Amino acid sequence: xxxxxxxxxxxxxxxxxxxxxxxxxxxxxxxxxxxxxxxxxxxxxxxxxxxxxxxxxxxxxxxxxxxxxxxxxxxxxxxxxxxxxxxxxxxxxxxxxxxxxxxxxxxxxxxxxxxxxxxxxxxxxxxxxxxxxxxx
Numbered sequence: 001x002x003x004x005x006x007x008x009x010x011x012x013x014x015x016x017x018x019x020x021x022x023x024x025x026x027x028x029x030x031x032x033x034x035x036x037x038x039x040x041x042x043x044x045x046x047x048x049x050x051x052x053x054x055x056x057x058x059x060x061x062x063x064x065x066x067x068x069x070x071x072x073x074x075x076x077x078x079x080x081x082x083x084x085x086x087x088x089x090x091x092x093x094x095x096x097x098x099x100x101x102x103x104x105x106x107x108x109x110x111x112x113x114x115x116x117x118x119x120x121x122x123x124x125x126x127x128x129x130x131x132x133x134x135x136x
Contacts, residue, residue: 002074004074004075005072005073005074006071006072006073006074006075006093007070007071007072008032008034008047008070008071008093009034009068009069009070010032010033010034010035010047010068010069011032011033011066011068011069012030012031012032012033012063012064012065012066012067012069013030013031013032013033013046013065014030014065015063015064015065016028016056016059016060016063017029017030017060018056018057018060025052025053026052026054026056026057027050027051027052027053027056028050028051028056028059028060029048029049029050029092030048030049030051030059031046031047031048031049032047032049032069032071032093033045033046034046034047047092047093048090048091048093049071049073049092049093049094049095050092050093050094050095051095051097051100051101052097053097054097055095055096055097055098055100055101059101062103063103067103067105068103068104068105069101069102069103069104070101070102070104071093071095071100071101072095072096072099072100072101073093073094073095073096073100074093074094074096075091075092075093075094076091076092076093076094077089077090077091077092078090
């Protein structure tokens with residue numbers, strides 16, 4: 001039984017950037033804003049997340065800044081040396097590759113945001129995607 005399990009629900013702080021390693025594996029790093037509390041005591045926490053391969057491609061293709069998603073994964077830490085020579089430690093959520101995230105926005109929300117995005121990018125082509133075309 002894995003005791004290092006994290007489940008978070010929040011909104012993407014920016015559009016997901018898809019990158020590829022030298023060996024061709026897809027990867028994305030994104031930040032999830034998670035609200036906590038109510039009224040005057042409401043605050044937000046920001047979690048750095050990493051997702052690999054097909055999941056990374058799917059997340060990048062079907063979400064945008066502000067999309068509400070749920071992630072399941074595990075906490076991990078890594079060390080690196082900053083440009084100034086200091087040692088740094090980063091704690092992040094390694095999102096499970098299979099079933100590690102779920103899109104929580106309604107189809108109506110996605111359609112409205114899609115229409116708004118098209119207003120600002122008239123030269124881009126749009127592609128109609130039905131629910132049957134989604135890989136999840």
